[in-house]
Amino acid sequence: MDKIYRVNMSSLQCSVEPVPTPWAGLGGRALTSAIVAKEVPPTCHALGENNKLVFAPGMLSGTTAVNSGRLSAGAKSPLTGTIKESNAGGTAAQVLARLGVKALIIEGIPKGDGWYGLHVNSDGVTIVEETELIGKGNFAVIEALEKRLGKTGVLTIGPAGEMKMLAANISVRDIDGKLRSHGRGGLGAVMGSKRIKFIALDGEGTTAVSLADSAKFTQAARTFAQAIMNHPGTGQGLPTYGTAEMVNIVNAAGGLPTRNFLHGQYHDNEKISGETLRETIIERGGNPSHGCQSGCVIKCSQVFVDKKGKYVTSGLEYETIEILGANAMIGDLDVIAEADHLMDDIGIDSIETSVAIGVAMDGGVLPFGDGQGVLRLLREDLRAGTPLGRTIGSGAGNVGKLYGVTRVPVVKNQAIPAYDPRAIKGIGITYATSTMGADHTAGYAVATNLMGVGGGVVDPLKKDGQVELSRHLQIATVMLDSLGLCLFIGFPSADDPTCVPAIVDMLNARFGLELTPEWFGGLGITTLKTERAFNQAAGFTSEHDRLPEFFREPLAPSGAVWDFTGDEIDQFWNF
Amino acid sequence: MIEVTVNLLATFRTDRFKEEQQQVPEGTTVGAVVSGMGITEREVGMALVNGRHAPMAHPLTHGDVLHLAPWIAGG
Ligand code: SF4
Numbered sequence: 350m351d352k353i354y355r356v357n358m359s360s361l362q363c364s365v366e367p368v369p370t371p372w373a374g375l376g377g378r379a380l381t382s383a384i385v386a387k388e389v390p391p392t393c394h395a396l397g398e399n400n401k402l403v404f405a406p407g408m409l410s411g412t413t414a415v416n417s418g419r420l421s422a423g424a425k426s427p428l429t430g431t432i433k434e435s436n437a438g439g440t441a442a443q444v445l446a447r448l449g450v451k452a453l454i455i456e457g458i459p460k461g462d463g464w465y466g467l468h469v470n471s472d473g474v475t476i477v478e479e480t481e482l483i484g485k486g487n488f489a490v491i492e493a494l495e496k497r498l499g500k501t502g503v504l505t506i507g508p509a510g511e512m513k514m515l516a517a518n519i520s521v522r523d524i525d526g527k528l529r530s531h532g533r534g535g536l537g538a539v540m541g542s543k544r545i546k547f548i549a550l551d552g553e554g555t556t557a558v559s560l561a562d563s564a565k566f567t568q569a570a571r572t573f574a575q576a577i578m579n580h581p582g583t584g585q586g587l588p589t590y591g592t593a594e595m596v597n598i599v600n601a602a603g604g605l606p607t608r609n610f611l612h613g614q615y616h617d618n619e620k621i622s623g624e625t626l627r628e629t630i631i632e633r634g635g636n637p638s639h640g641c642q643s644g645c646v647i648k649c650s651q652v653f654v655d656k657k658g659k660y661v662t663s664g665l666e667y668e669t670i671e672i673l674g675a676n677a678m679i680g681d682l683d684v685i686a687e688a689d690h691l692m693d694d695i696g697i698d699s700i701e702t703s704v705a706i707g708v709a710m711d712g713g714v715l716p717f718g719d720g721q722g723v724l725r726l727l728r729e730d731l732r733a734g735t736p737l738g739r740t741i742g743s744g745a746g747n748v749g750k751l752y753g754v755t756r757v758p759v760v761k762n763q764a765i766p767a768y769d770p771r772a773i774k775g776i777g778i779t780y781a782t783s784t785m786g787a788d789h790t791a792g793y794a795v796a797t798n799l800m801g802v803g804g805g806v807v808d809p810l811k812k813d814g815q816v817e818l819s820r821h822l823q824i825a826t827v828m829l830d831s832l833g834l835c836l837f838i839g840f841p842s843a844d845d846p847t848c849v850p851a852i853v854d855m856l857n858a859r860f861g862l863e864l865t866p867e868w869f870g871g872l873g874i875t876t877l878k879t880e881r882a883f884n885q886a887a888g889f890t891s892e893h894d895r896l897p898e899f900f901r902e903p904l905a906p907s908g909a910v911w912d913f914t915g916d917e918i919d920q921f922w923n924f
Numbered sequence: 925m926i927e928v929t930v931n932l933l934a935t936f937r938t939d940r941f942k943e944e945q946q947q948v949p950e951g952t953t954v955g956a957v958v959s960g961m962g963i964t965e966r967e968v969g970m971a972l973v974n975g976r977h978a979p980m981a982h983p984l985t986h987g988d989v990l991h992l993a994p995w996i997a998g999g
Contacts, residue, residue: 582997592999601991667999
């Protein structure tokens with residue numbers, strides 16, 4: 350029987366509860382958002398005792414469906430003040446699903462200044478005091494817990510989360526004992542506010558999740574995997590170059606944020622491209638195509654090694670490479686990989702922090718291109734929590750305010766990632782309207798705008814069709830985020846007519862339901878509206894669905910400007 | 925004859941080149957350059973002329989920069 354695990358950190362008590370009927374058919378983002386909306390007062394302080402941290406595996410997590418192991422984490426975000434859902438790969442979702450845990454809800458704040466760890470297993474949750482690992486980086490936590498408890502699933506925060514930095518993330522152990530992250534929105538600070546250093550997830554004694562119709566499931570799962578492999582994006586591009594494949598593409602289209610969003614092209618793009626990343630990794634004996642969870646057939650991740658062949662980092666994403674490489678003008682994959690490792694270990698979002706560094710450079714804190722300066726900043730300031738480290742760790746918006754910078758790329762105080770919205774207007778609509786603050790994954794219009802992937806061509810430099818495109822994508826993305834599927838499944842879903850029916854069949858065969866593809870659309874709409882209602886009750890209005898003023902200035906070299914009116918953007922919510 | 929710069933991205937580079945200056949007859953289309961390299965039009969995910977999307981029938985002019993990428997989905 351599925352259940353809810355609830356942990357009250359104020360009373361240090363745990364309970365196991367039945368799943369209320371309205372939540373029974375939900376999972377992932379649809380569930381975390383439903384729980385946060387129902388149980389968290391929208392106006393509460395995100396780091397106070399009334400906020401709750403909710404984890405929910407996707408509806409297909411724990412099954413043999415490929416790429417289905419994403420875990421959603423939800424809360425009110427201390428960075429944005431909005432509702433937040435951030436999902437990650439790794440192994441935790443599969444363990445929770447096999448334990449039959451629909452959601453893990455953590456509420457309250459303990460008295461005193463002690464720290465705790467949570468042990469989750471088939472009996473429930475145990476809260477244990479923790480001293481040894483406090484102050485430690487995420488890699489040390491993973492290693493120590495492996496010695497202590499064996500190869501369990503782990504969720505952990507680094508020093509950034511302990512210090513409640515607004516860009517702190519929650520890390521998830523991956524299949525090789527490395528990390529993936531619930532990156533965005535400062536959920537690591539929420540976990541830190543509850544004084545939880547780690548959550549160990551022990552799936553011992555569990556078996557695969559039960560299926561209502563296993564023959565039907567296997568058949569549909571096969572069709573689904575085939576659709577992923579047949580699509581050029583998920584079958585060839587991502588496995589070959591990882592997400593860094595986008596560097597040269599976006600640069601060619603003039604939308605590559607450079608020098609804190611001053612230019613749209615970077616002269617050293619080849620130094621940080623996916624093509625160069627792949628060559629470098631192969632030359633040095635690393636792994637150019639690595640999966641972060643068992644059952645991944647796309648393998649967008651990679652293992653980056655240094656010149657001597659020693660491990661530096663895995664899961665080096667386009668976003669991090671671009672924002673440090675071009676936007677902060679570092680242009681050196683070795684420095685970027687080292688910075689990525691440090692950010693993972695400190696437990697801080699590599700998007701928010703990298704954009705914050707670009708803003709800090711604009712504010713004169715350090716020169717553009719100063720890679721060694723960035724590494725020093727991370728090692729000495731971020732990790733130790735010096736005043737400068739805390740400033741950077743509180744995100745791009747706050748850095749901009751403190752240093753008097755006017756070009757501050759944030760929406761709802763969350764950093765805009767590595768696509769300039771002037772040259773790729775569809776993603777600008779997503780940045781503006783997402784219930785999460787600026788977030789490219791909420792409705793990835795880039796693929797459609799630049800490549801015609803995922804639903805036909807929409808000219809990136811024109812306004813026509815962008816609002817409708819972003820709306821369509823944001824609704825569909827809720828489906829993926831709720832099923833526990835990698836975002837990349839969106840590409841075959843849009844382009845291959847066998848993909849969505851196979852997903853629906855898997856879901857029906859898993860739960861013994863008779864859902865239709867329309868049901869998914871409904872789930873997307875309901876979830877987005879629930880999230881928006883939370884934000885409105887927290888004080889957000891349409892005026893917050895806007896891009897910063899500086900995007901009205903022309904972007905070199907194309908001269909593109911952000912020219913949407915408020916009224917045009919607000920049409921997004923007409924559904 | 926006119927001169928155009930052809931930039932290949934991702935797997936299009938394999939056994940070809942990253943960037944090349946090509947002399948082509950005036951009025952040559954994007955599609956003609958593509959097939960001249962043994963690439964089928966269906967394989968092309970993105971064709972940009974001077975940073976703007978261009979159809980296969982688009983005629984090139986002297987000094988144009990052409991970027992060609994296979995179907996790539998994103999990051
Ligand atoms: S495609 Fe990438 S993010 Fe998704 S499961 Fe595979 S490695 Fe992880």
